[in-house]
Amino acid sequence: MLSPRAPSAHILAYAQTLNGGGVEHALMRLMRGWIALGRRVTLVVGDISGPLADELPRGIDVIVLGDARYTGMVCVAEIVEQIAPDLIFCPGNHYTAVAAWIRLRLGAACPPIVAKVSNALDRRDQGWLLSPAYRVWLNWHRHFVDHLVAMTPAMRDEAIRTTGIDPSQMSVIANPPVRRADGPAMTLPLPTGRFLLGVGRLAPQKRWDRLIASFARLADRDASLMILGEGAERGALEAQVAALGLGGRVTMPGHVADPTFAIERATALALTSDFEGVPGVLREALAVGTPVVSTDSSVAVREIVASPALGSVVAPDDSAGLVAALDHWLAPQQPRPAPVPPPGADSAAAYLDLFDQVVLARRVRRQAPRRSRPASRLAPSCVPARP
Known part of the structure; x- marks a missing residue:
């Protein structure tokens, strides 16, 4: 006897690129977990040439737009209309404008x-002009999500x-933990002796320039710094390293698929971002007993670094506090924390x-009888799809 079809049997997700964020x-x-549990998953992606292409799970349906620009994601709405998935998953804050467009484009269909909320919503890095507009945008989310x-x-x-969303429309689900890559461990040369490690895209949000500037002020002149990641800020960061005379102590070897081998050998892991969501790299570090130093870049940071024995949390603009925290964890004989399972x-x-519940709730709402009203009073929330 065949099992009944799950309400969210077909899930569509989307991403701009596979560059490793x-x-x-x-x-x-x-997506790997959803496929393993018997769901059909379609991924619409702008450009598939990034390093994460090797991590695409077996059995996934991939539709490539051939356009890595964010504006190219407008085509996702037409694809949704064509293949009619049961549910759309928006993987992070960066992509909610696409979700809004899909809702606007398809309307009731x-x-x-x-x-998923992937980054801080209370953005302290925004100026007086952008911040009010961003708050208005956040308040609109409850109308299309x-x-x-x-x-x-x-x-x-x-x-x-x-966002003003009703608490009944909110859930808490942690990201699945990172699993170690199959096969032999990476052979990337690591610094000798004590070293700090940064892991993340070389993007303005991550503020690796802040870490490099603090590293130049450390009392321990024998320690090294390695930053694993790739991105548009590489040129500026390399220039900063050269200007500070740190060429022999700072390395940036690029993106690696599985940084665990470096995380577990680092003296401490540092994250100096302006804003974050739930920094997975902090949990990865604590899972292998590596202490962390992080800016207070998200409300989740202090949930993760819940004890001074696990690491230090400093204000983003506290440069002296950051230097002191890095010096503290680099000190010889500093005890490492006990591993914290993620x-x-x-x-x-x-x-x-959750997906099944959301799909079923939609069906119930559509089947509920409605009181008739004059047509002139109807105000559809979205523009109907083109025929």
Whole structure:
């Protein structure tokens, strides 16, 4: 006897590129879990040439737009209309404008949309002009997203406060933990002796320039710094390293698929971003007993670094505090914390339970009888799809 079809049997997700950001890394792990649990998954991607292409799970349907620009994502709406998935998953804040466009373009024919909060919503890095406009944009999310998922309780509270979404439309589901790559460990040469490690895209948000500037002021002149990642800021960071005379102590070897081998050997891991969501790299470090130093870049950071024995959290603009924290964890004989198991082992299944509930709730609403009203009073929330 065949099993009944799950309400969210076919899930569509989308991404601009596969260049290796944390949002896309987590999406790969989730999609792998959904496929393993018997769901059909379609990924619409602008450009498939990035390093994460090797991590695409077997059995996934991939539709390549051939356009790596964000504006190219407007085509996702037409693809949704053509293949009619049961549910759309928006993997992060960066992509919610695409979700809004899909809802606007398809109107009542749009499948339910579940979006994940991947970055801080209370953005302290924004200026006086942008901040009010951003708050208005956040408040619109409850009009085009059926359900929001936060990765920690503190992020859930922040999302409710900044978007005005009903708490019944919010869930907390952690990202699935990173699994070690199959096969032999990476052979990338690591610094000898004590060294700090940074892991993440070379992007303005990550503020690796802040870490490099602080590293130049450390008391320990024998320590090294390695930053694993790739991105548009490489040229500026390399120029900064040269200007500070740190060429022999700072290395930036690029993106690596599995940085665990470096994380577990680092003296400490540093994250100096202006803003983050739930920094997975902090959990990866603590899972192998490597202490962390992080800026207070998200409400989730102090949830992760819950004890001074695990690491230090400093304000983004506290340069002296950052230097002191790095010096503290680089000190010889500094004890390492006990490993902290990461949450999220059942995340893929938790998402599927949520997806099924959201799809079923939509069906119930559509089947409920409605009182007739004069046509002139109807105000559709979205523009109907073109014929």
